[in-house]
Amino acid sequence: MTTAIGVVMTEHIVAGRLQDQRLAGKLLRFPKDEDELDTLGAVPGGELVEILAEQIATLSASGDGPVDAIGVAVPGVIRHGVVEDSPNLSQIKGMRMADDLTKVLADRGISAPVHIANDADAIAAGVAATRGQLNKLTRVWTIGNGIGYGRWPYVEGVWEGGHITVSLDPKERFCGCGGVGHLEGIMGSRAMRLRFLDLEPEEVFAQAKKGEARCREFVDLWHRALAAGTASFIHLAGPGRFYFTGHNVGFLDLPVLRAHLETMVKMSPLLSYSLEVLPPDDETALLGAGVSAVRALAS
């Protein structure tokens, strides 16, 4: 039996103990009040590590037997335990998260190896684990403030799929990274606010349903952009399973996406893809973080 601790850090932190890739016991959450939003943005990086260590220590003491591995899912570009960039949690950019957390945990007598994963990769791992398809290519788009792209199995690389170029229009310049024509510059919440200065993203989608021309045109662009990004990854890595989640996944109309994708992917060996919406939850990423950490032990 393997015991792991999985943690996901996004706008909040959620941690749980996993026994053989299943959640065992209850989840810990920071902040405890679920209505408090975006609280982590103001917490310094060192304090975040202390909060993570506190949750991990509590979970470590909550069961029988030692913990084999600790997995933490973090948004951004993560390589070899280092947060190379994290636009939505900018204070952790450059942090050696695995080393820092390992040291703080050692002071608490916890010596299990720490593995840091990108949050979208962790969701892909969590989906693959819960569906019993850890041997298959699983890809996830997370649709929120930013646009994340995750894949399982993990392969070395940057994989910033949200910043894939989907438009050659020089006016498409709303991406938070500053790049022109990016997927996130069309689909991300921040980008939508910059485009529609007078409307919130929810209002744009609501008005499109009522037939307002400018909003309808944009909602079509939004779906075409996601289809273009997905088509590009189908042309690179092949067909397979794509999942869509994140707090704005409710904007997604799967038949509209599929119709656009069908115009973009035509080669017969590439047509066996599947598209599925997953309701956003923390458990999938948390489970995936733990599964990734246990898998990393073997490699």
Ligand SMILES: [Zn+2]
């Ligand atoms: Zn970008």
